[in-house]
Amino acid sequence: MGNGSAGAAPCNGTAPPPPPPPPPAGHNIAALVLGIVLILLIVGGNGLVCLSVCTERALKTTTNYFIVSLAVADLLLALLVLPLYVYSEFQGGVWSLSTVLCDALMTMDVMLCTASIFNLCAISVDRFIAVSVPLNYNRRQIDLRQLILISTTWIFAFAVASPVIFGLNNVPNRDPSLCQLEDDNYIVYSSICSFFIPCPVMLVLYCAMFQGLKRWEEARKAKLRGGIYGGNRMLYHPSPFIERERVGMEPEEYHPYAHPEHPLSGDYVMSNGLQTVSYPHLKYPHPAHGQKRAKINGRERKAMRVLPVVVGAFLFCWTPFFVVHITRALCKSCTIPTQVTSIVTWLGYVNSAVNPIIYTVFNAEFRNFFRKVLHLFC
Template sequence: MGNGTAGPPPAGAGHSIAALVLGILLILLIVGGNGLVCLSVCTERALKTTTNYFIVSLAVADLLLALLVLPLYVYSEFQGGVWSLSTVLCDALMTMDVMLCTASIFNLCAISVDRFIAVQIPLNYNRRQIDLRQLILISTTWIFAFAVASPVIFGLNNVPNRDPSLCQLEDDNYIVYSSICSFFIPCPVMLVLYCGMFQGLKRWEEARKAKLRGCIYGANRKLYHPPTLMEREQTRLGLLDCSSPYARAGLPGECGMNSGIQTVSYPHLRYPHPGHGHKRAKINGRERKAMRVLPVVVGAFLFCWTPFFVVHITRALCKSCSIPPQVTSTVTWLGYVNSALNPIIYTVFNAEFRNFFRKVLHVFC
């Protein structure tokens, strides 16, 4: 089914039972994992970051998929691909399926936009709390996702000679349109933004290493020299350069320690406006690690959903192409499996998520 034209999957008691067992396990895994993601960001202070609010939006899309779409899809698979419920419910299912799949990739795009801004325009980025721009980004993903899916619920599927025993998208032009809007346009945009983000992050890393080398060298040179009168005065005014061993952490110098996290500021990213001459853009180790998790999330999404959309659009554009029902069923299941992967990825690659999950599991196990 997915948001494609789904013919009946292979019939048989074995297939039906396997679909039922796989479906129930997948629903439980998606609900449990993504529920923990939402709970962890809501309760753990260390996880209340701007990036993680986007991750919560992505988790909500996966949760809704497990609660609103998968049960009916599993029921249909258990019935051998025959739709025995009303066409109105089928249209609602197709709408939710298209919308939530689209919301997932739009949320990934929103994350890429947010991270690109954080790296390329850091002085205008609020790292402490979610701001209006980020709220607009998250809201826009859901509005656009509904806009892509809404034609189905507004009657697009009500075509003459519709077969009520199949729940599928009936309009081939809409299939092409939704595939392009939901996948084939967002994916290249997202990849370009991530390339720009990592180029910027690479520059940050190079500048950080160069500045740290300069700090260590300067500190070693002055290690045994008492502070001069000028240095004491600079320290009092908060203007001492990090090359002096007497620079205090947290002052607007070139480097320092803040809450145990070493931060480095970069002269080429100073505010150009008068009065902001000493304000520098900073990025910490936790944020750099969080950015490196995102390509894994995007890679998993592309691995799971690319086969589905290729089959999906091929069925609409090539009427003479014969795609076996087994292939359609397999790529649809693979797409749904992606909703269970993200919490696993966060657990493997993010220590804060891992610690929270371990703490919750320890309580119940």
């Protein structure tokens, strides 16, 4: 940033001497090694996430399509942003490339970070709808509403970042040896749009979603205890299905007494430690419109429980960056060491490598796919 005095001339009218060149930057080997390792982890982990959802039938859920969109943002960050950032850090923080390339780097950085948090917001909106109006929610395949949500996240992310590529960084007395956002007002604007507004909205939606999910679980357990399903019931002794029901598996996900030639299609119920199955279609008509029973299956509930971990990891990694970022823009008298800025930026980028690890730890389907792929190479 220029200080406004570089163009002042002395009394004799001669041109001022040029500013001294920046000291030669030392090569930051640690940044180079960390950057290469981080790029490999992000590309490998998020690539496996995308591949798993595309190839595994069990992972083709609406929530996971949003997770793929989030993984694409992380992949693009690793391929388009991190190599240039690592190069700059390797040069000791001195930017030796063109200012046009710097502006492209800043645009992509802002857009992909914004896309990540907007994708998390879109997931929270989608999950809130799934819990609040389950009868109108399509669980089997992605529908128009979800496509609009995913598209909107990317359109808004580009809208927030686009002023940089359209010339906002071309300020007078710009220092070409530094690659940074040059307009303090834009720093405040982008931080508010990308982080400080979406985060509270997302947290409120998740709180409402889990309150709704808690009420749904309580109603479900009450039905299981009371055996509130009509129809002809057949009594079975306790079986492994009881444990599946206890941990949240739905009837359509597990049929312990089904045979390929004689499939069962009844409703399973727990009552006094025994398992019952009803066949309403044998004796009773199908439920009338308005009486259809909505279900949130076991796979969806497991996916919902992973999401707070993903959101928590995002907030842990990116909150320090945005606090430092907006403080530097708003407080001119505050001195923030370069090392602090570098650390919080690295921490933010680390988040792109964390998400695949979270899915592997908390989701059995992702874990099984990752294990299967790793066995092919080991």
